[in-house]
Each structure stands twice: as structure tokens, then as C-alpha cells.
Amino acid sequence: MIRSTLHRLFGMAVVMAIVISLVFLIVHITPGDPAAVMLGPDATGADIAALRDQMGLNAPLWQQFFHYIIGVLHGDLGRSIFLNIPVTEALWQRAEPTFFLTLMALLVATLIALPVGILSAYYRGSWFDQIATSVAMLSASIPSFWLGLLFIQFFAVKLGWFDTSGYGGPTATFGERMNHLLLPALSLGAVCSALIMRFTRASMLDVLNDDYVRTARAKGMSEYRVVVKHAFKNALIPVVTVIGLTAALLISGAIVTETVFGIPGVGSLTVSAVLRRDYPVIQGTLLVISGLYVLMNFAVDMLYLWIDPRVRY
Amino acid sequence: MRKILRYTLVALLTLSCVSVSAQSEPAKGGIINVAMIGEPPTLDPMVSTADLVGTITQHIFETLYTFNGKSQVIPLLANAMPTLSDDGKTYVIPLRHGVTFHNGQPMTAKDVLASLQRWEKISSRGRQTAEKITELSAPDDYTIKIVLNQPYAPMLALLSLNNSAAVIMPEAQTTESPLTTFIGTGPYQLKSHQPDRFIQLVRFVGYHNLEGAPDGYGGARKQYLDEIRFVPVTDPNTRVEGAISGQFEYVDSLPVESFNKIQGGKDKPVLLKPYGWPVFVMNTKQGVASNILIRKAIQAALAPQDMMTAAFGSPEFFTLDGAMYPKGNIWHTEEDTSLYRSMGDTAKAQQLLKQANYQGQPLRILTSRQYEFHYKLAQVAQAYLEAAGFKVQLDVQEWASLTQNRANPARWDMYISHSPFLPEPSLTGIMSDTSPGWWSTDKKHAALQAFNSETDPQKRIALWANVQKAIYEDVPMFKVGNFNALAAQSPRLQGVTPAPWPYFWNAYLTQ
Numbered sequence: 001m002i003r004s005t006l007h008r009l010f011g012m013a014v015v016m017a018i019v020i021s022l023v024f025l026i027v028h029i030t031p032g033d034p035a036a037v038m039l040g041p042d043a044t045g046a047d048i049a050a051l052r053d054q055m056g057l058n059a060p061l062w063q064q065f066f067h068y069i070i071g072v073l074h075g076d077l078g079r080s081i082f083l084n085i086p087v088t089e090a091l092w093q094r095a096e097p098t099f100f101l102t103l104m105a106l107l108v109a110t111l112i113a114l115p116v117g118i119l120s121a122y123y124r125g126s127w128f129d130q131i132a133t134s135v136a137m138l139s140a141s142i143p144s145f146w147l148g149l150l151f152i153q154f155f156a157v158k159l160g161w162f163d164t165s166g167y168g169g170p171t172a173t174f175g176e177r178m179n180h181l182l183l184p185a186l187s188l189g190a191v192c193s194a195l196i197m198r199f200t201r202a203s204m205l206d207v208l209n210d211d212y213v214r215t216a217r218a219k220g221m222s223e224y225r226v227v228v229k230h231a232f233k234n235a236l237i238p239v240v241t242v243i244g245l246t247a248a249l250l251i252s253g254a255i256v257t258e259t260v261f262g263i264p265g266v267g268s269l270t271v272s273a274v275l276r277r278d279y280p281v282i283q284g285t286l287l288v289i290s291g292l293y294v295l296m297n298f299a300v301d302m303l304y305l306w307i308d309p310r311v312r313y
Numbered sequence: 314m315r316k317i318l319r320y321t322l323v324a325l326l327t328l329s330c331v332s333v334s335a336q337s338e339p340a341k342g343g344i345i346n347v348a349m350i351g352e353p354p355t356l357d358p359m360v361s362t363a364d365l366v367g368t369i370t371q372h373i374f375e376t377l378y379t380f381n382g383k384s385q386v387i388p389l390l391a392n393a394m395p396t397l398s399d400d401g402k403t404y405v406i407p408l409r410h411g412v413t414f415h416n417g418q419p420m421t422a423k424d425v426l427a428s429l430q431r432w433e434k435i436s437s438r439g440r441q442t443a444e445k446i447t448e449l450s451a452p453d454d455y456t457i458k459i460v461l462n463q464p465y466a467p468m469l470a471l472l473s474l475n476n477s478a479a480v481i482m483p484e485a486q487t488t489e490s491p492l493t494t495f496i497g498t499g500p501y502q503l504k505s506h507q508p509d510r511f512i513q514l515v516r517f518v519g520y521h522n523l524e525g526a527p528d529g530y531g532g533a534r535k536q537y538l539d540e541i542r543f544v545p546v547t548d549p550n551t552r553v554e555g556a557i558s559g560q561f562e563y564v565d566s567l568p569v570e571s572f573n574k575i576q577g578g579k580d581k582p583v584l585l586k587p588y589g590w591p592v593f594v595m596n597t598k599q600g601v602a603s604n605i606l607i608r609k610a611i612q613a614a615l616a617p618q619d620m621m622t623a624a625f626g627s628p629e630f631f632t633l634d635g636a637m638y639p640k641g642n643i644w645h646t647e648e649d650t651s652l653y654r655s656m657g658d659t660a661k662a663q664q665l666l667k668q669a670n671y672q673g674q675p676l677r678i679l680t681s682r683q684y685e686f687h688y689k690l691a692q693v694a695q696a697y698l699e700a701a702g703f704k705v706q707l708d709v710q711e712w713a714s715l716t717q718n719r720a721n722p723a724r725w726d727m728y729i730s731h732s733p734f735l736p737e738p739s740l741t742g743i744m745s746d747t748s749p750g751w752w753s754t755d756k757k758h759a760a761l762q763a764f765n766s767e768t769d770p771q772k773r774i775a776l777w778a779n780v781q782k783a784i785y786e787d788v789p790m791f792k793v794g795n796f797n798a799l800a801a802q803s804p805r806l807q808g809v810t811p812a813p814w815p816y817f818w819n820a821y822l823t824q
């Protein structure tokens with residue numbers, strides 16, 4: 001167990017080193033210039049060059065990479081060009097909406113997907129199964145931004161239940177801020193629920209025909225106990241994997257949803273950083289998102305060991 | 314009995330006066346939320362030429378002069394128009410007394426001098442102007458003296474613009490770059506800024522207002538509203554829904570195609586007619602468009618009518634106009650606009666291409682989808698240019714890449730941009746020899762030199778016609794037409810004058 005954990009941790013470190021290098025390279029190779037964005041459309045080439053020099057962007061790429069790596073090893077992700085604050089501080093400021101949006105979306109996705117997936121497998125081939133499978137297919141095909149706009153039109157404009165965008169004003173309480181996350185969480189969760197539902201259904205179909213399920217039924221156990229206590233528990237491993245991966249996907253998927261709903265989270269920070277070429281912020285956010293993705297995978301692997309002690313790496 | 318009658322009469326008169334004044338003077342109070350196209354790259358108006366930066370920061374910072382409703386320069390922090398020496402090189406600017414900064418400190422010539430020196434160093438417009446300034450001094454606490462090496466008429470307009478702006482800040486703040494404190498003299502002061510969430514401005518209680526009536530960006534700046542909150546809403550569709558639902562009191566920069574949809578919503582559409590002009594800037598320095606015959610062929614081939622229809626839909630949202638300034642503007646002239654043809658002239662373009670000995674080199678058009686109308690203009694232009702015999706390469710890039718690539722003359726032949734109608738024509742991008750496009754000919758220099766050296770406003774209007782003529786003859790750019798801008802406004806919000814850089818002093822809320 002310890003050996004396999006250490007093995008996994010080493011793998012994670014290698015992946016992160018590759019991610020850091022790739023992100024740095026891609027960000028700096030991509031055309032675009034933070035100085036040009038900062039100075040605006042009427043700035044001259046000389047003005048842009050002078051500001052680039054001031055920002056240290058004219059130094060050789062290897063030198064910039066070296067400084068960046070030394071900084072990352074010391075926990076310093078650099079300073080945002082546009083926000084004029086450390087990247088870690090910018091990320092920390094944006095953590096609240098992204099964390100709760102992901103959590104709420106995951107909750108929405110799981111609450112929809114698990115019961116529907118179980119029922120769909122149990123009533124395989126029925127009208128319920130057919131409708132649920134079709135809806136899941138449709139949800140999986142819908143881009144989250146489009147569903148977001150539909151939700152805005154219906155829930156915010158037509159019914160007036162929510163604001164169309166934003167995260168509340170300067171005096172917004174925690175509850176009001178969370179209220180602003182309901183609609184984006186619903187649209188993000190609905191899209192992600194399709195994948196979890198399909199995995200739950202497939203996994204349940206596998207176990208529902210197993211001998212121990214037949215035995216449990218033969219012993220006169222209630223259908224509820226057979227399906228939920230016996231079959232579902234054994235169908236859980238692939239479902240946990242997909243929920244873990246979905247959680248990681250939600251963090252990156254929030255990028256689009258946050259932009260559509262004007263939520264000032266890590267996703268919108270990433271988008272604005274990319275559009276402005278705020279290099280330190282792009283590197284920082286991608287590093288954190290990749291780190292969370294890797295960590296989530298690690299957590300799922302560790303969960304396997306707990307759910308099924310027979311699993312060995 | 315008479316006494317009672319007299320008192321009753323006096324009471325009635327007093328009451329009627331109170332009610333009249335209550336009707337004429339809107340009530341103070343209220344908060345407005347203004348949806349903007351995004352988060353400004355900076356809140357330092359000296360650094361950026363972006364409209365978004367100027368629109369927000371003009372509430373916080375003020376300049377010595379500004380523009381009135383007729384786009385004429387009028388005093389703001391200056392006490393009067395400057396005294397100009399006979400040779401047109403020395404400006405003596407008297408400053409207003411009693412103006413205080415948001416930190417309570419009184420504004421003196423020391424602050425103005427330090428601010429203008431900062432502007433010369435860090436602002437792109439300031440740096441260009443600095444080349445013409447030989448002396449900048451403060452002879453006393455309320456006077457500024459600027460000496461130029463040659464007469465330069467755009468000087469006052471440069472001291473009035475709200476982007477890349479010569480704003481006045483306390484002397485101690487001028488050493489900051491980038492700015493970390495944002496203290497100005499404006500009617501509203503910065504209370505809180507949460508990037509990508511809101512910029513909260515509150516009424517500056519110590520504001521020293523000008524007397525008289527509001528006049529464009531100048532005159533009295535009434536502070537009816539308690540707070541103005543600028544909220545970044547990046548997605549245009551979300552801004553449209555925000556306008557329909559009435560979440561915002563003002564929504565800036567909406568797609569014109571949403572006009573009818575917004576009419577049925579809670580906020581009502583507001584058209585700024587005309588707002589600006591889309592332009593194809595040509596690379597006169599390098600590549601296929603550096604040949605004037607090719608540029609003339611492009612000018613002949615393009616069909617503004619189809620291009621503007623594709624970009625803006627209904628004629629309600631655009632006008633076909635070859636003049637650099639629209640009718641009604643003091644700078645409007647029809648000089649040489651006969652070369653602007655609404656449906657183009659393919660035969661003439663083909664003939665010019667033959668004369669230019671065009672060998673089918675690709676004409677690279679740099680455009681982006683940041684502004685969807687740029688892309689639509691490019692698509693129609695491509696069809697017309699190909700019909701004339703050009704081989705067109707459409708390079709669609711996102712905006713940050715485009716702004717970098719257009720600085721490199723080896724990478725493009727034409728790029729698409731747009732601009733509002735600037736109050737001073739010589740501030741338009743192509744007037745600078747170093748601006749991407751690099752238009753630099755004797756014809757241009759002669760026309761522009763005469764225009765910029767003349768300080769008599771009436772004579773300048775006549776001289777502008779020569780500059781427009783040089784533009785049509787050298788073809789450093791192709792102006793496609795005039796377009797209108799769409800915003801939305803709550804019926805409760807009053808006192809907002811449609812403007813390219815909307816401002817909310819003088820605005821108030823009704824019940």
C-alpha cells in the first residue's frame with residue numbers, strides 16, 4: 001500500500017513537471033502581447049516595445065523559464081501583469097465561487113445521475129429507460145454555454161427568479177452569493193450528469209445479472225435491499241471513477257460557465273488572462289487546474305483501495 | 314382677515330416655489346449598475362487608449378480641458394481657455410481655485426505639473442506630444458506654462474481626451490507606475506474594485522462643481538447618484554439578457570441585431586447615431602499593398618453597401634458615407650469622396666491591377682471575431698476583391714494576436730479596425746507615421762503640417778479637407794461607412810446623454 005502510494009506520488013510529480021514546462025512554452029509561443037493589450041489600440045510599436053522591456057518580456061525565454069521554475073519551487077507563481085497582485089492571491093480571491101460552483105454542480109449531477117442510472121438499469125428497455133437514455137444523450141451533446149443561455153432566458157428573464165449574471169454587489173452576503181451560483185451550477189451539473197448516469201446504468205446492468213444478486217433475491221430479500229445494498233455497492237467502482245473525473249472536469253468546465261454567467265472565479269480569471277496574455281496568471285491557473293486534476297485522480301485511485309481491498313497497483 | 318389672507322398667499326407661493334424647484338432639480342440618491350463589455354486592463358487612464366478604460370476612469374479623474382456638446386474644447390480643471398502667444402508656441406493655462414482631490418488635498422500647479430510630466434513619460438499620446446514640448450513649468454501656484462518647438466493645434470484636444478489621458482492627480486501619486494491608488498478630482502471616487510466582479514464608485518462629497526448648465530463632457534457635473542457600479546459582463550448574449558430582465562440600469566455595447574429583442578424588455582434600447590466607422594488599414598510599408606496602384610484597386614473593388622449590410626443588418630444601424638466625419642460634424646467635408654462608391658467598380662479595379670502588374674500574390678487580410686462585424690466585413694470584402702482578380706488570404710486571429718501581428722509589417726497587407734469619431738481629427742491612428750500602416754508620404758506631411766500648425770479653428774476646418782483629400786489619393790485606409798452603437802437603459806434612469814464614452818454624472822433615478 002505504501003509502495004503503491006509512493007509510486008503514484010512520483011508519477012504525479014513527473015506529470016506536473018511536464019505540465020509546467022508545456023504550459024510555459026505554449027503560453028510564450030502563442031502570438032499576442034500583454035503590453036499591446038495594456039496600452040490599447042492606438043499605441044505605437046515603440047511604446048509597446050518599451051513596456052515589454054519594463055515587464056521583463058524581452059529577456060531570453062530560457063531565462064524567463066528559469067526564473068519561473070525557481071519561483072514555483074518556492075511557492076511563488078509570479079505577479080499578475082494586469083491585476084498587479086501575486087498570482088496566488090488572485091487565485092485565492094477567486095477560489096470561493098469556483099469551489100462552491102464545482103461542489104454544487106457535482107451535487108446536481110450526482111443527484112440527477114445516480115437515481116436515474118439505477119432506475120434505468122433496473123427497468124432496462126422500458127419507456128423510462130428509453131427516455132432517460134435519450135435525455136442523457138441529448139445532455140451530453142449540449143454545450144454548457146448554450147444550456148446556460150437557455151437557463152438564463154427561462155429562469156432569469158422569463159420567470160425572474162435569478163439575476164442573469166454576476167456574483168452580487170459589494171454588500172452581498174454569503175447566501176446571496178450562493179444564490180448567484182444556483183443557475184450556473186444547474187446548467188453545469190445537468191450537462192455533466194449525462195456521463196455519470198450512463199456509467200451508473202452500464203455498471204448496474206453488469207452486476208444485476210450476477211449470481212450473488214440472484215442469490216439475494218432467492219433468499220427473499222426486498223428488491224430495494226437487493227438493488228441498493230448489494231448491486232449498487234458493487235457497481236460503485238466505475239461510478240466513483242467517473243464522478244472523480246467529472247469533478248476535475250467541472251473545475252475546467254467552469255471556465256465557460258463562469259464566463260457566460262459573469263462569475264468571478266478561477267475560470268473567468270483564466271479566460272481574461274488568456275485574452276490579455278497575462279502570462280503569470282495563465283501559467284498559475286493552468287498549473288492549479290492541472291494539479292487539482294492530478295490530485296483528483298490520485299484520490300480516486302486511493303478510494304479504489306478503500307472500496308475494494310482486492311485492488312492492487 | 315387681510316393678514317390671514319396675506320400669510321396664506323405667502324405660504325402658497327412658498328409651497329409652489331418648493332414644488333417647482335423639486336420638479337426642476339432631480340432628487341439625489343440611488344445606485345446604478347452599469348454592464349460593461351469586460352474588465353478594464355488598467356484603471357490608469359494615462360496608460361491605455363482603450364475606450365473601456367476612459368469610460369470608467371473619466372468619473373474619477375479629470376483633465377484640464379474637455380469637450381462640449383459640439384466637440385469643442387472647453388475648460389474643466391483649467392479656469393479659462395489658455396492664452397496663446399502670437400507665434401502659437403506658448404500656452405499659459407490658468408487653473409481653477411478651490412478644486413480638491415479625493416483625499417482632501419487642494420489641487421495646485423505642482424500637482425498639474427507633476428501629472429503632465431508623468432503623462433509625457435508613460436502615455437503614448439503624451440510621449441508623442443513630448444517631442445513638441447520644450448518647456449513645461451508652473452510660474453505660480455495656479456498657472457501652467459507649456460512652450461512648444463512649433464505651433465501644434467491638437468495640443469488642447471490632447472489635454473482634453475479621456476484615454477491615454479493627461480489626467481491630473483496628486484503630485485505624490487505621480488511617481489507610481491503602475492498606479493496603486495486612484496485619487497483624482499472627479500465627481501465620483503473609487504471605493505472598491507473587485508476584478509471581474511465590480512468597480513464601485515461613490516459620490517465625492519468635496520467635489521467643486523462648475524457653475525452653469527451641463528454641456529457635453531463639460532459644464533456642471535451634477536452628482537445625483539450615490540453610487541455607480543461598473544459590472545463586467547463579457548458575453549454579449551448575457552448582456553442582452555441582462556438588459557431584457559432589467560438587472561442593469563445601463564448596458565453598454567450591445568449587438569445591433571438584438572434591437573428588437575431589447576425593445577420588448579425592461580430596459581429600453583438607446584442608439585448612438587452615428588457612433589464610429591469601420592476601417593481597412595493598408596500596409597503602405599511592405600508587401601503587396603505598398604504599391605499605390607494596388608491600394609487604388611482595393612479602393613475601387615470594395616462595395617461598402619453590401620459590406621455594411623452584412624455587418625450591421627438593417628440600414629437603421631449604418632449609413633454609407635465616405636467622408637471622414639459625418640454630416641453635422643464640424644469636420645465634415647465631401648472632398649474627394651467621389652472615390653467612395655457604394656457598390657464598388659470591379660472593372661476599374663481589374664484595370665488598376667493590370668497596370669500594377671499584379672502577379673497573384675496573396676492579399677493578407679488580418680481580422681478577428683472579437684468584433685463580429687469586423688469578420689463579416691472581411692468576408693464580403695474577400696468576395697469583391699476576388700471578383701476583381703485578387704487572391705485573398707483571410708487571417709482570422711483573436712484580438713491579442715492581431716494587435717501584436719499588426720505591429721509587424723511583414724505579416725499583413727490589410728487589417729480591420731474601427732474607431733469612434735474623435736473630436737480632433739489628427740488624433741486618428743493613421744495620422745502618426747509610426748502607427749501600423751506606416752503611411753508616410755510628402756502629400757500627407759504637407760497637408761497634416763498645415764492642419765496641425767494652424768491655430769485658428771475656422772481655418773483648420775478648411776485645411777482638414779486637404780488631409781481628407783490626401784487620404785483618398787494615397788489610400789492608406791478604406792473607410793467603409795458610419796455605424797451606430799446600441800446600448801440599453803432603464804426607463805428609471807434619466808439624464809444620460811448618448812455619447813461614445815457614456816458618463817453618469819448628471820444621471821438620476823426616477824421613482
